[in-house]
Amino acid sequence: MAQVALRRLLSALILVAVASVACFSIVAVFPGNVARVIAEMRSSTVSDEIVKQIEVQYGLKDPVPLRYLRWAGRAVRGDLGESLRTGQPVAKDLVRRAPLTVILILGGGAFTLVMGMGLAFLGALWSDSVIDRIIHVLSLIGASAPKFFIAALLVYLFGVVFRILPTYGFAGPASWILPCISIGIIPGSILSRVARVALAEEMSRQYVVTAISKGLPRRRILVHDALPNALPVTINAFAMHFAFMVQAALVIEPIFAWQGIAAYFVEAVRFRDYQVLQSCLLVFCVFFILVNLSVDLISMALDPKQSRQRLA
């Protein structure tokens, strides 16, 4: 168990290295003269002298592998360079913006999990009830509706019609509720279907028939046997949606005027600030790798079959 975990950890580290190469090569394939782009961002008049000066300053004439090593060496020490547009250190900006995105994604993840598992469990408890139909409709909508549409509808409902929740800015837990629901409701509705199907699959297995014939109540079988067996599938599906929440955050953060990392990334794309762009990409890649790693470890710990092997 520990050996497998160690191997996963090592391969994750290698993946981080690969991801950093990929993020760095964005600058290498940047069309046109990077120095000229930087110079144009600084001032309206660009002379060849300034361009040359910037080339020397940023070391842009050096061979690409050398530049990568220099960049990676500084990145390991927590220095990701300066934003080309504002001149601020990127790492500092990222740290300042991180709490918003972390809260958004963790809150959204929690909402997804509660909504998905809750609906699925209730649906399995009273099978073929209204809840099953709700799950079906929700998963249909969730697969096709754009996230910004759902978010805007929620804003209208809770912010304009009922006027119970703040719809703008980042000020205290009350203002976190709406963004977290907006980001979590679509993956939640899809997850509820996945979990419901997994539970139904488990409840149709023969060990359930045996348990029922021995006189165990259905509810006890559901909680004690079917739920743990359906968990690995659900956790895997959840992890995928959790990782892809970064993509949803790109839309949700601007709607609620949150200055998080996703908004930083969109800004960098708009102004072609490649220094910020590659740093944000690196952060995202590390996040994806971390999520995958922890899911592997969690599902290893959760899977009843594997833990039974450990006992034997």
Add this chain to the structure above:
Amino acid sequence: MPAWFDAALSFACRLGWPAILVVAIDLVLALFAQHLTPYSPTAQDLMSANQTFSAAHLLGTDHLGRDTLSRLIAGSQTTLVAVAVVVVLAMLIGVVIGTISGYVGGWLDEIVMRSVDFMLSVPSLIVALAMIGIFGLGYWNMVAALTIAWIPSYARITRGVVVATVHQPHIESLWVLGASRTRLIAFHLLPAALRSILVYASVDAGVLALAIATLSFLGLGIQPPMSEWGEMFVDAMPYLDFSPRQIVLPGLALTLTVAGFNYLGERLASLDAPRAISGRTLRKRLATAQRLLVSRTMQ
């Protein structure tokens, strides 16, 4: 009734009417947008801004007095054209890469597939955004960025089919009979791959329409004055308080279109592939088969 009509009708029934209807309406709107728009989608009329449903403007007007219905119709054209261009480009390049990689195999296959896997592990919208950051804003830059982000999935599917077919007896016997490499690829491997690729593309069209709308929503995709649903949406966001109509209409148009493509693609896939059946269904079928067998032997 000619026979082909019956065949087409039963095919349509199996695909599901609602999806066909939605996609067909979209296509008609997109094809004849110039003739169907009651007003010019870019004509501003500040005197009649922010009007609600009326006889003159069936679906009302936006904050600049532009007719919402006309903009929705023009938006369907913008979206579907962009989707079609990206799907065709990504398909062409992806199929070529996938076929070569699957056919040649070895280290080339290894390198191509590892990089494809890497790109697929990052959400495609983030890849597309990074590409836009490199290329800059603009319609064709957006198309190029989306194409790059969408190539890996097509390459992966093609490669899978090619690897699965290349060692089948009929291909090997063709090879023995002296068929050239080009002939094998063009007449035997590609058609096999095309089937699953077309099915995938129909689901993909919906996802792509969403991605285009999301990019335009962020102001990084289709630029004004062109009409696009995501761009209409972001235009109307400041007026959410008193005129939710302006965000509901493009939102609904987008949702319906995506749902139509998704549903169509799913049905196409289920017509094509052997259905993945649940354990319960499998057991039920086994039981039926067993009962039949028993009743036969009893006779």
